[in-house]
Amino acid sequence: MLKRLLFVxxxxxxxxxxxxxxxxxxxxxxxxxxxxxxxxxxxxxxxxAANPDVTLSISGGGSGNGIKALNEGLCAVxxxxxxxxxxxxxxxxxxxxxxxxxxxAVDALLPIVNPENPIRDLSAQQLRDIYSGKISxxxxxxxxxxxxxVISRDTxxxxxxxxxxxxxxxxxxxxxxxxxxxxxAVSQIVSTNSKAIGYIGLGYLNDSIVALTMExxxxxxxxxLNKSWPLSRELYVFTNGEPKDGVKKLIDYLLDPRKGQKxxxxxxxxxxxx
Amino acid sequence: xxxxxxNGLINKAKGRPPRTAGSLREAIIRRLLGAAAACSLxxxxxxxxxxxxxxxxxxxxLPISEFFLGMDWYPTSEPAEFGIFPLIAGSAVVTLLxxxxxxxxxxxxxxxxxxxxxxxxxxxxxxxxxxxxxIPSVVxxxxxxxxxxxxxxxxxxxxxxxxxxxxxxxxxxxxxxxxCSVSEDSLYAVPPALREASLALGATRWQTTxxxxxxxxxxxxxxxxxxxxxxSIGETMVVLxxxxxxxxxxxxxxxxxxxxxxxxxxxxxxxxxxGEHYYVLFAIGIVLFAFTMLFNIIAQHxxxxxxxxxx
Numbered sequence: 001m002l003k004r005l006l007f008v009x010x011x012x013x014x015x016x017x018x019x020x021x022x023x024x025x026x027x028x029x030x031x032x033x034x035x036x037x038x039x040x041x042x043x044x045x046x047x048x049a050a051n052p053d054v055t056l057s058i059s060g061g062g063s064g065n066g067i068k069a070l071n072e073g074l075c076a077v078x079x080x081x082x083x084x085x086x087x088x089x090x091x092x093x094x095x096x097x098x099x100x101x102x103x104x105a106v107d108a109l110l111p112i113v114n115p116e117n118p119i120r121d122l123s124a125q126q127l128r129d130i131y132s133g134k135i136s137x138x139x140x141x142x143x144x145x146x147x148x149x150v151i152s153r154d155t156x157x158x159x160x161x162x163x164x165x166x167x168x169x170x171x172x173x174x175x176x177x178x179x180x181x182x183x184x185a186v187s188q189i190v191s192t193n194s195k196a197i198g199y200i201g202l203g204y205l206n207d208s209i210v211a212l213t214m215e216x217x218x219x220x221x222x223x224x225l226n227k228s229w230p231l232s233r234e235l236y237v238f239t240n241g242e243p244k245d246g247v248k249k250l251i252d253y254l255l256d257p258r259k260g261q262k263x264x265x266x267x268x269x270x271x272x273x274x
Numbered sequence: 275x276x277x278x279x280x281n282g283l284i285n286k287a288k289g290r291p292p293r294t295a296g297s298l299r300e301a302i303i304r305r306l307l308g309a310a311a312a313c314s315l316x317x318x319x320x321x322x323x324x325x326x327x328x329x330x331x332x333x334x335x336l337p338i339s340e341f342f343l344g345m346d347w348y349p350t351s352e353p354a355e356f357g358i359f360p361l362i363a364g365s366a367v368v369t370l371l372x373x374x375x376x377x378x379x380x381x382x383x384x385x386x387x388x389x390x391x392x393x394x395x396x397x398x399x400x401x402x403x404x405x406x407x408x409i410p411s412v413v414x415x416x417x418x419x420x421x422x423x424x425x426x427x428x429x430x431x432x433x434x435x436x437x438x439x440x441x442x443x444x445x446x447x448x449x450x451x452x453x454c455s456v457s458e459d460s461l462y463a464v465p466p467a468l469r470e471a472s473l474a475l476g477a478t479r480w481q482t483t484x485x486x487x488x489x490x491x492x493x494x495x496x497x498x499x500x501x502x503x504x505x506s507i508g509e510t511m512v513v514l515x516x517x518x519x520x521x522x523x524x525x526x527x528x529x530x531x532x533x534x535x536x537x538x539x540x541x542x543x544x545x546x547x548x549g550e551h552y553y554v555l556f557a558i559g560i561v562l563f564a565f566t567m568l569f570n571i572i573a574q575h576x577x578x579x580x581x582x583x584x585x
Contacts (some may be wrong), residue, residue: 149434155350156544254487
């Protein structure tokens with residue numbers, strides 16, 4: 001709520017500033033995935049400072065809503081944490097909109113445990129069973145005879161959404177899971193509780209916790225980029241046809257290793273171009 | 275002459291003093307104060323209207339029984355499930371636990387301050403207890419997370435230190451100053467003549483406190499407890515940080531819970547504006563508001579009832 005309020009204030013300020021400078025400031029509407037939103041927020045601020053002739057209006061709402069808005073001509077840039085569906089592509093074509101894809105970042109998650117926990121490797125199936133509640137004791141996985149304390153992110157967060165999609169595959173996360181509001185909180189809890197398991201964005205790994213491997217595969221920026229890490233997915237923005245004017249400036253900015261890609265790193269994701 | 279005086283008195287009694295040079299100023303001041311009082315009422319009305327406007331649309335698609343009695347809180351899954359029973363249960367048990375700890379502690383402290391402590395000690399202690407109320411809730415939350423949680427895990431065998439007990443302790447910690455301070459005021463207001471009469475009849479100090487002073491201050495203490503409870507049920511930051519956040523009905527005091535304010539605070543930022551999840555969160559706000567209002571009405575009732583008895 002506060003975030004939203006801040007945004008409104010920010011845009012009012014920026015808007016009024018832009019009006020004072022040039023009445024013809026171009027407004028680019030960006031909408032879609034809450035997973036991509038933090039990147040766009042960080043990059044957008046710097047982008048508008050560097051390009052006073054373009055004003056961004058950024059909102060969340062989810063990948064599906066973003067693509068829908070693009071297809072209906074309600075936004076110029078749609079953020080999405082998944083690829084566009086055939087049906088969506090066709091729907092856009094019917095409206096004369098030709099959705100064009102740009103990958104801007106890779107989102108990779110790491111399952112984490114406390115350093116005192118002897119477990120170092122789990123399969124996707126085992127992770128799913130732990131989170132759904134089918135496995136509730138570390139003993140069943142070859143660890144100590146202790147209950148598993150499952151830590152998850154709040155159901156509204158993009159990180160939760162990624163985890164639900166890549167690991168849970170439609171199964172529900174058990175109600176006993178401790179829902180936390182940030183990557184930092186998850187990492188703090190796991191670092192102080194030897195029975196806990198959690199998951200965080202790749203960018204939030206620190207020395208007080210241990211990242212699990214998945215069937216021998218190690219999760220890091222490299223394996224995330226070459227897609228061998230199973231807990232990774234690309235994050236996209238879609239535009240109508242080849243971008244031009246303000247939209248082109250924004251896309252170029254996002255893909256610039258020294259500009260937008262820095263915002264990607266700051267938001268805890270893996271930059272796609274270096 | 276007498277007639278005039280009497281008229282003046284009647285006018286005063288009606289709140290309309292005779293018009294003299296200073297009366298215009300008086301009238302302006304009276305209007306200003308009235309406007310200030312109306313403002314707070316207006317704000318309350320606006321908040322209630324806003325809550326209802328944003329919360330009631332939730333029931334367009336969601337049956338009320340499913341909302342209150344549903345056991346599953348999965349607001350973003352497909353299809354979404356909005357059962358807030360575990361959240362209500364979480365709020366209720368956390369508040370009850372906090373009150374069970376804070377009410378005896380707060381009232382006993384108040385008794386010690388008024389009946390036993392020498393006045394020099396009282397003058398030193400009271401400000402410190404009131405200072406406790408000034409600690410920001412986020413600091414208390416941090417304390418629970420970093421200090422209490424590991425203790426519960428390491429020495430009490432809890433699976434996670436972020437649980438019902440931790441939240442109850444921290445909330446008790448927060449409501450003790452309120453309960454103590456308000457009870458102390460009402461104990462202090464008990465006329466000394468009552469104590470003296472009791473002691474003169476040969477009652478011991480303990481008998482005097484227990485049988486005479488406490489009953490005499492009952493309404494104030496009742497109000498204090500209700501205020502403390504409404505503080506506990508509405509507190510957000512502490513429960514968000516230390517209650518664990520699991521939407522289950524707790525069976526042991528070491529189970530994590532997800533009280534209503536924590537759910538609202540954690541989810542509102544990412545809930546799509548005026549989507550179903552958004553409306554449901556506001557509906558939870560209405561429920562929460564109803565609970566705090568209930569506590570306040572009970573507090574009012576206790577005070578009124580006892581006034582009548584005293585009269």
